[in-house]
Amino acid sequence: MKMKVLIPLLAALLLCSNSYGKTIQKSDPEKDKLILYVLKSLLTRGHYVQKDLNDDFSEHVYDEFINSLDPSKRYFTQNDLKEFSQYKFQIDNQLKQSDISFYKLVYGRFLDKIGTAKETYKGLLKEPFNYSKKEDIDIDYDKVPFAKNETELLDYWRKQLKLQVISRIQDLEDQQAEKLKKDKNAAKKSFSDFEKEARQEVLKNMDDLYVRIEELENSDWYSTFLNSVVSGFDPHTSYMSPRIKSRFDQDMSGKLEGIGARLQREGMYTKVVELISGGPAWKQGDLETGDIILKVAQGDDEPLDIVGMRLDDAITFIKGKKGTEVRLTVKKKLDGSTKVIPIIRDIVELEETFVKSSVVEKNGKKYGIINLPKFYIDFNDTNQRNAASDMKREIERLKKENVEGLIVDLRNNGGGSLKTVIDIGGLFIDEGPIVQVKYRGEPANIKNDTDKSTHWDGPLVVMVNEMSASASEIFAAAMQDYGRGVIMGGKQTYGKGTVQNLLPLNYYVKKYPGDLGALKMTIQKFYRINGGSTQIEGVYSDIAMPDRYSYMEFGERDLDGALPWDSVEPAKYTKTSSYSNFGEVINDSKERINKNSKFVSINEYAKWLRKNQDDNTFSLNYKTYKKESEDRVKEAKKFNDIFKFKSNLTFSSPKYETSLFKKDTVLKDKRMAWHKNLKKDIYLDEALNVLSQLKMKNNYELVKK
Known part of the structure; x- marks a missing residue:
């Protein structure tokens, strides 16, 4: 749907950004194969639909994984796909042997592409685009083909970034028009002023996006592949990494154990954006919305510096069991002072x-x-x-x-x-x-x-x-x-009309020391009492x-x-x-x-x-x-x-x-x-x-x- 302002590139990247990472993290091939083996066993035995792992299934995994990594067609070319296609109808056979060769090939190539992405968008945003050129862009990426080669791929980048800049220029012009309606003497800026400002804002948005991309780990990547596999059974069957499983439990119960504050990443910092009414931080009274958390200590232990830490990891240190103490070193929003705030964790109900x-x-x-x-x-x-x-x-x-x-x-x-x-x-x-x-x-x-x-x-x-x-x-x-x-x-x-059950994988591999995550699997269909x-x-x-x-x-x-x-x-x-x-x-x-x-x-x-x-x-x-x-x-x-x-x-x-x-x-x-x-x-x-x-x-x- 066309609206006045639309920035499809950023939205698409954000939607799929849980699949990215900066460099190949050290993986555990045996663990990866074990997870795949357990998932395959559970799905073939317990899913509501008896599914054959055949060429059609292989093609689904092939398309789903590639499209989930590159939904806006900005990384892979048809040359890449030609190389990937050797596995297009072989993935079913690989899955039966817990072989992840297809995953490793696509994953490795994608990381190479991500590695050059910053250089690409920074180079394109250095100079103004040609705004008088008659051209257009189709953002229905399901229908847009992959670029034929690297030259066409660069043009895809150019058009998508240009759309973001154009959209922002119009926003800035509209804001100025509103100011002039209220104050005829308000300062006026030229198109070139707005154009430069818009490119700088788009550049900052892209930089912020790739900071989040680079925070992600090997397990995030592999989860994307696993979900490409399990989604072949039905849209509501999914693999949950340990972190996602924890969030799911919290969402379903409406409760968590911690300090009762909503946090978000702001640049290199972890910022408090809301205190949950009735929660420990709200009751303690010293922590306020807008405060920046610099360090986290468990009781009297040495504080850990969390500046620059990915948000999920920072939250892991801040959360904790009911009755335990966490000491937050905080930069106060109002006066910029630094203060240590002790909080006793408790059960927090999300009202x-x-x-x-x-x-x-x-x-x-x-x-x-x-x-x-x-x-x-x-x-x-x-x-x-x-x-x-x-x-x-x-x-x-x-x-x-x-x-x-x-x-x-x-x-x-x-x-x-x-x-x-x-x-x-x-x-x-x-x-x-x-x-x-x-x-x-x-x-x-x-x-x-x-x-x-x-x-x-x-x-x-x-x-x-x-x-x-x-x-x-x-x-x-x-x-x-x-x-x-x-x-x-x-x-x-x-x-x-389907029912899912949550199956912790460690229940089926009881001697494995680490957390393998869980499978949310469709096991039943439900029907009305009238039969439909x-x-x-x-x-x-x-x-x-x-x-x-x-x-x-x-x-x-x-x-x-x-x-x-x-x-x-x-x-x-x-x-x-x-x-x-x-x-x-x-x-x-x-x-x-x-x-x-x-x-x-x-x-x-x-x-x-x-x-x-x-x-x-x-x-x-x-x-x-x-x-x-x-x-x-x-x-x-x-x-x-x-x-x-x-x-x-x-x-x-x-x-x-x-x-x-x-x-x-x-x-x-x-x-x-x-x-x-x-x-x-x-x-x-x-x-x-x-x-x-x-x-x-x-x-x-x-x-x-």
Whole structure:
């Protein structure tokens, strides 16, 4: 999609930069072969799909690895590919023998190319480009062929860097125009001034990028190759290095052990960018946003200088077990002074991961909104908080507020734990199946609600969008099949109907002393209780509301290698048919949406976005580029206000939470910001209209399935 400012080169490099490194790090060939052998054994025996390691599979690995290393076609030439192609249909045979000759050839050549990259971009950015030349660039790199030779490759570099410079020049000119509108006497710069400044900024961006590239290690490179192999089974199967596995565990549990600060690399330094509310650093009080961490000491040990250290390594020294002390030597943002700050590490909960709720009054009645960002669980300690127990507690709190209806917001919820979604589904029914899961070659296994009581039996609306996936789709599908709730949102959800299991490789090689990482492998498909799969299809909303993704290529159906849709026998369940006016409410909502000028405009905007999605060609003549850019901006202006909306409703926190605000002002600020956004949410506003109209049957009409 063409937008006013687009810097595809940097974005592409950042996306694939976890594959790069500065020089060939010392590798352990035996370890590399061992990891490959274990992965191959697990995949062929346990993956949901029985896959032959044949020439087709070999070709997939060949293409995937080369494209993952060089997605913007800036390193390899067709001459390189000619040499690589000797292995194109041999990789399957190599894998069977744990042979990594293909990997070593491509990896070594790529490192050679990376070694000359700095010289290339620095040389090209020394002098101005020819901005009057009539030429263009296609940034759809999936369709752009690899350069024929080194001369053409250099021209690829030139065009991509030129596009970045042109984009930045226009930005600078636009900024000056805005200043002159406010102050006619403001200093003016010439095109040549902006051109020089733009080249310097692009050069700095490239330098910063290659600093990060050079920090990466041999294991990062090898992980890229391994993922090229395992992705041949399906898009959701992946190899996790020990570092990535640690991040995954943290993400799934919503917790970490450490000081409770978000850090980022800034030049040679590690900078504090946020303190997590309620965390150890926040409680201690001396560490502040903007501070630079210079040294790290474990208790009374000698401090370690972390200036110039890669961020992941610095974080490793700063994090640590609950109850241990870390001493940070910090350069303070405010006065530049140096200070040693002792902090006792603790469990840090990432609040934005967890369930939160709000109360709103509409037409004299109270309603509750529960936002669930993820179906989280701590796999290492299932006694810790998880999405199901938190959801149950939040429902009970809202019942004390006397809410008469409930919205469960699963928009942008990418899924999580299968166990938690089964437990959460059970909160809304008396008993019965929630989902069916199936292993390769076996009949479907029905997963039932284990809690015989219903924790919420009132009106229910479930909000979803195109990014609601996996566990979100299980919950939405169950509520739809039971007739328990109204599903509202995009036309259909993401369409991920597969289940992955995390397998630590050391479990299968118990005597190996080092950490081998883990395999996230697709082991099951799940099915609705009505027998249909959510794979590819997702869950179709009862009430579809236009959004920016309505016409986009988006979701599981657009992934290469996605498993197909299929079905199994329906489970036996009792449909609640909870509402006496379900059809009437659906029709009323659809009429409101069709007549609402905002939704009509959003639908037109979605069509416009789709039209521009495939337009990936940019002029590199500055005057033409600027004219085309201005035309696009002018065209886009008619959509400027389509998402501007403000209801007359007031959202507030449940009473239990307001009592926490006196001690936790950060939490208070976050909730106030959330409530402000809820007030501007046109989708939530229509969901509340639907919720307020729903009428429960006095006695649920039981329809045996």
